[in-house]
Amino acid sequence: MELKDLIAPETYNLTSEIDRFDSDRVALRWENETGEKKTVTYHDLIQRGKKFANVLTELGIKKGDRIMTIVPRIIDAYVIYLGALRAGIAVIPGSEMLRATDIALRINQGEAKAIIAYHEYSGQVDEIKEELPSLKYKISVDGETDGWMSMNKLINEASAEFTTVETNKNDMAFLTYTSGTSGTPKGVVHSHAWAYAHLRIAAPRWLDIRDGDTFWATAGPGWQKWIWSPFLSVLGKGVTGLVYCGRFHPEKQLQLLQDYKVNVLCCTPTEYRLMAKVDGLGKYDLSHLRNACSAGEALNRGVIDTFKNTFDITLKDGYGQTESTLLIGTMVDTEVRQGSMGKPILDEFITIIDEDGNPVPVGVVGNIAVRRDFPALFRTYYHQPDRYEAAVIGDYFLTGDRASRDKDNYFWFHGRRDDVIISSGYTIGPVEVEDALLKDDAVKDCAVVGKPHVIRGNIVKAFVILKDGYTGSPELVKNLQTFVKNETAPYKYPREIEFVTDLPKTISGKIKRSALRDLEVRRARENGLTV
Structure with missing residues (x-):
């Protein structure tokens, strides 16, 4: 893969990737823990997104503005993102586990014009005591909330005719907050160009998504990993995404994998660990599962062995950050080396350096570093350039993790550089x-x-x-x-x-x-x- 293939056109809006699949093709299959099920096509999802783009625009929220959203794994999570991005508006994701002070920090530092929250989460927003000078609108999702506008009512009254706002590839698309070892959380700025590179790196080379697949990535909408996989790698590749809105139970997860004939799975090591402990694991039919990926932390050897011995499935580690896309992992063309993180997704951009910014020899522990011109790296920390510069040595951004590499360029994890x-x-x-x-x-x-x-x-x-x-x-x-x-x-x-x-x-x-x-x-x- 050449660098030029990862560079977005100057004028680029990431929703153009999804518009290519505007048809009756199934975009999402949704189920909740009570057994309720929904199916939505690409056409219906795109049309509802256009309606929401009109809603935001008619409220006076315009290109370059930001909104914050706090929603669970529901179809309207996709609608919110599609509508905002199409209108040139950046999205600040928020987990449902955030509290009033967390939400206020994101609204104020991100200068959000609106917050769109699931109706059951509105209470935390209403408890905020701080002034919110930028916030103009509160919109309730999938239910009514006193003092809030209703997303359903607004969309039902909106037109589905909307011309995508012309955005530059470097315009902000996402402002995602990540924790650090000191100070407040940092706002990670991702542009539309980041999405272009991500779709051409992680989706084909690690997730191995193919036409006609059913793909289940379990991350929730409050996290950058949701943007990586359930949102972009599903809709940007035109496949069907499985969405389960319910508490995690390993038996239920295995049953869903079987019932929906999932082809590609991406979940956390904790989920794999708990599934591996289920009695009678072999009774589940996972014969359709072609690729199983893990991200967030290192996988245990015992869990890898259990899935291999039970289902003949090799769990594939992946390493990345809120600030990037996948950086290191077991790619589709990479031999698994037990205990290793895998290989860099692009050798020329990812290396291990010492404290002076020099690449270290084979076998020497150093800092995992990403070249600053890597197309799928964030732009900066919003309004906190000093924190960005503190993570930079020369031409490299430091991930905060330490590793060594062997003669075949497999990386071996050695822990955090900081205290996260x-x-x-x-x-x-x-x-x-x-x-x-x-x-x-x-x-x-x-x-x-x-x-x-x-x-x-x-x-x-x-x-x-x-x-x-x-x-x-x-x-x-x-x-x-x-x-x-x-x-x-x-x-x-x-x-x-x-x-x-x-x-x-x-x-x-x-x-x-x-x-x-x-x-x-x-x-x-x-x-x-x-x-």
Whole structure:
């Protein structure tokens, strides 16, 4: 693949990729946990998206503006994105697990003109106490909410005639927030050109999507991975996407794979781990499943062996970030090397460098780095150029992870360069959890790290120093966990809390999270957990 093949035309709107499939071809098959089912064609989805583009335009939201959306795995998630992008409006994804303070930060920093939220999630928005000077409209999805406009009513009254707004390839398409080790979450700016490159890299070379496939990617709409796969890699390739709106149960996931004759699956290692533990796994017919991919964290060898021995399916690791597309993985033409991350998707753009920006020799651990001119790399952190520059060495953007490579250019993971925790595929910044804990009256100081876990990869663990007058107890642990759940997204809460009298610190007074991580790794190994 040549570089020129990944460069979008100067005038380019990513919805043009989807318009090529405007027909009665099935775009999405949707099911929820009560068994309700829906099917939507490409034509119907595109038409509803055009109506929503008219809705936004008639409200005065125009090219270059931004909207925020918080919706579950429903068909209208696709409609919102298609409508906004067609109108030249960028989308800020939001998880349903965000709390009022999280939502306010994204609205204010992203200067969102509207928030479009599933009706059951509107309460968190209405609880926001901060001023929201940019926000003009609140639109409720799939239900009525007092004080909100109704998306269904607005769309029913809108025209399906809409001419796609002319956008430059470098215009913002998505503003996705990601956690870091310090400060507030960072707004990752992706342009329409990013989508062009992504569709020509990850979908064919890793996911191996082919005409006529049914593809199930389980990520939710609040995450960049949803844009990667359930949205772009389904609709941009003209295949049928399976969408399941319900709580995860491994038996249900296996049943859906069988019933819908899924050809390509992409889910988290945690999902694979739990499916691998199902009794009678071999009773499920997964004979249609041609390609099974995993992203978010490393896969366990035992899980890989279980799927291979039971279904003759080789699970394929993939590594990427909110800031990029897939960077490293087991491609369709790559031999699986157990324990390896795989190979770079494009050798000339992805390498391992030292702290001075020089490529390191074979076998030497260094920083996984991406050339800054890689077409599927983000543009910057919105309104935070200093944080972008802090992640740059010379011509390279640092992913924050460390690895070595062998003589055949397979990469081998060696851990985080920073303190970010990846748990069940979620990326969690320790500072966010620490900030929440420190708001509790009982907490004097704290440090948060990832603790190895057999199912989740890692869990969030907090080491807490209590203020005078407070004593550690199981009841206080529960109280602190509940407090954090109410302060920030619930998936970030510490699943384990250890009360201590001191924390390891540097001479300058910074907490040495690395020492606490090392402690948890030692403990895990002593308990027989492979780390």
